[in-house]
Amino acid sequence: MKKDINKAEQLWQNWEERQQRIEKLLGTSAESTRVIQQEKYDFMRMGLYRLSGQPNEKEKFYLNAIRLVTNNLQKKLYPNRFVRLLHQIKTNLYDKPMHLRRFQQQKDASLDLLRQRFKTLGLSSYSGKLENYLDHESNLVAIPMTTQLTDKRTLDVSVQLEKDKTGEYHFRGYQATVLRDGQIESTHAFGADTIVKAQEAVNLLSGRPVLQSYETADGLVAQKWIQFDLNVKTGTDQYKTREFHHAYSLEKSLSEVLPKIGLTGANKKDMVYELQQGNQIAYEARPPISETLYLEANPANRSVLIRDQNKQPVSVETLVARKEDAQKMRVDNTLTLVKSKESDKEQSQTFGIG
Incomplete structure (x- = not known):
């Protein structure tokens, strides 16, 4: 959640930073003091225009202090009551609505x-x-x-x-x-x-x-x-x-790898797009491998990186070897089962079982 910022306090801090820069540039002569007072007055009253709408409780204290400072500066800058009255009319009827309108336009443009x-x-x-x-x-x-x-x-x-x-x-x-x-x-x-x-x-x-x-x-x-x-x-x-920056054809790499690991019928264009975004593609390998494998782009080696179910890199050769071992084991188990059945049949015939 957004931290509750005291905008009025921030306005005051912004002025202090701004004043330090101006004093460093102009010095502290009587003439520069007048310039700084005018700058401070304009800066503070513009801030009051923006913040006086719906201040929270924390901001109200700073706003009251800023109003007091601004009013005192106004009296110093416009000591003549008649001139000050004309200035107040101008700020209320022209300066304030003009500033708020420009501020909203600027905010909308930024948004x-x-x-x-x-x-x-x-x-x-x-x-x-x-x-x-x-x-x-x-x-x-x-x-x-x-x-x-x-x-x-x-x-x-x-x-x-x-x-x-x-x-x-x-x-x-x-x-x-x-x-x-x-x-x-x-x-x-x-x-x-x-x-x-x-x-x-x-x-x-x-x-x-x-x-x-x-x-x-x-x-x-x-x-x-x-x-x-x-x-x-x-x-x-x-x-x-x-x-x-080298040329690297993902689709070609996929065409070489997918048949070897038993993934057929996949939409290579969709896979290429996903891999180019940096996504990882998961799929269930067909028996006899029977595990979840993950594919990633591998531009460093101009290939496709394969990870096993533990997310560890595994080579195509290793997967092919696993597949061949699993197939061989399946064949051996089938032969053993057939021989066992034939042996049982021979024994049943010898002892007259059945």
Whole structure:
């Protein structure tokens, strides 16, 4: 859930940071003091326009303090009562509605861009949270999301947004963390320019490769496989990423492997698509193997990786050998059973049984 943020307190803190930057730039002369007072007055009253609608109990205290400071600044900046009255009329009839209208337009524009970004990253179901987080007073925003995965795992995603100088929010990346039984299994920070979708992030954090399209320096569209090395980190929240740009035909690899492991009649195009997304394909091997096998793309070796029912890598040769051993055992058992029946028949004839 979203932490209850005191927007009025955040407004005050934002001003203090802004004031330090201005004083560093202008100094503390009498002329610069006047400029800073005017800047503070405009900054605070604009904030009051935004926050005076439905403040919570924690915000009311800060808002009252900000109103008091703003009123005192107004008297200093506009000491003439008549001029101050004209200014108050202008702020109420023009400045306030104009600022609120621009603020809403800016917020709507940010929401449209961010919703589109969420959609491309497979996070559309979380778009409803956006409006609650764009409060304008926070320069950095983190939106937490949690999704239940299989095998007692969960995916925690924290989307980072940042406000620019114009007040518009921009996507700055997301942190994806896979947890098992509440304990962190793997985590990685994806930057602002990432095209890795949430489901692809899960697959990457599970050690599987994902096929991505990208634009070359010549403006052409090319493809590459990316895969995390979960044993090597290049930073606190960054795994080493391996890239494979070579030509690699998954469909050809599948055509070579599937008949050997007894998987026939499968739709190879659908399988290729799933493997390119980094998904793992499970299927029940036919007798005599009779176990669940898992297929994954393996661009490092230009092949298809097979895992056994314990999720351990297993070669095609090993599976073929198992199949042959199982078939041989079945034949031997059949021959033994036949011989046993023939022996019983001979004995029944010898002793006149039956």
